[in-house]
Amino acid sequence: MHIGIDLGGTKTESIILDKAGKEIERIRKDTPKNYNGTLDTVCELVNYLEDKYKIKCSVGVGSPGALSKETNCIKGGNSTWINDRPLKKDIELRLNRKIFLENDANCFALSESYDGAGINHEIVFGVIIGTGVGGGLVINNKIVSGFNNITGEWGHNQMAEGSNDKWNRHDCYCGKKGCIETYLSGPGFSKHFFDLHNIQLDAKIIQENANNGDEKSLEFVFQYLDYFARGLSQVINIIDPGAIVLGGGVSNMKQIYGNINAKLKKYVFSDTVNTEVLKNKHGDSSGVRGAASLGR
Numbered sequence: 001m002h003i004g005i006d007l008g009g010t011k012t013e014s015i016i017l018d019k020a021g022k023e024i025e026r027i028r029k030d031t032p033k034n035y036n037g038t039l040d041t042v043c044e045l046v047n048y049l050e051d052k053y054k055i056k057c058s059v060g061v062g063s064p065g066a067l068s069k070e071t072n073c074i075k076g077g078n079s080t081w082i083n084d085r086p087l088k089k090d091i092e093l094r095l096n097r098k099i100f101l102e103n104d105a106n107c108f109a110l111s112e113s114y115d116g117a118g119i120n121h122e123i124v125f126g127v128i129i130g131t132g133v134g135g136g137l138v139i140n141n142k143i144v145s146g147f148n149n150i151t152g153e154w155g156h157n158q159m160a161e162g163s164n165d166k167w168n169r170h171d172c173y174c175g176k177k178g179c180i181e182t183y184l185s186g187p188g189f190s191k192h193f194f195d196l197h198n199i200q201l202d203a204k205i206i207q208e209n210a211n212n213g214d215e216k217s218l219e220f221v222f223q224y225l226d227y228f229a230r231g232l233s234q235v236i237n238i239i240d241p242g243a244i245v246l247g248g249g250v251s252n253m254k255q256i257y258g259n260i261n262a263k264l265k266k267y268v269f270s271d272t273v274n275t276e277v278l279k280n281k282h283g284d285s286s287g288v289r290g291a292a293s294l295g296r
């Protein structure tokens, strides 16, 4: 059987899957906001599940950030207490075995490729948009993490400029200006709505207003789709996936699914764009299922 752990900023989730990928049990715990507490939580969850089911399992961990190939430490994680720490090695020492550890967006993409929305496709790009914009690439059910461990970080490419742009280029936390993330993330969405209308609203509320037929919000959502297509066209022109599976808050934006391909045609280098842009199948469980799938 396979255990997966998803290290979130506030919750740590664990799952145990049988050989066929069926969920046997799932547990959530608060994430301690310190390094040793995080290690304790991971090991407690693994020990609890193995004791209960009396079987030694493979262990996969989905973590924010990525393992640096130079130092074997986590870099760029938004749970800052794990940054610059040898997380994989320390868990292995405590559990006394090899484990798998991958970036959480890669785990999401793997889960959706393995037995989720992207199951029929050879190349699957998983996109997670919430407070940030991330992504993961899976080819033939194998994560491609890249030479620098940054495959899929399309959120920090520059947004291509259009002729009628009215939005301002905002600073990104990465130090650049006008990154795709500053347009497409939840906070970016709300900031640009403020730029246009001088009204401060949460992305979720703007989306709800659009769904209820508010013209201003709906027009804004369609402008967003145009930016979304510009961003995704950069991904498609390089890796040309069969499926792009959406996760995070943006996957609930229902206007995407019927309209994005027409927008993509404007920006992708091809007269036809048959890429399937799909809602995820496993919802919030995708990350933890993907972590468990690392050992499948």
Ligand SMILES: [Zn+2]
Pocket (backbone or CB within 6 Å): 155, 156, 172, 173, 174, 175, 176, 179, 181
């Ligand atoms: Zn950036």
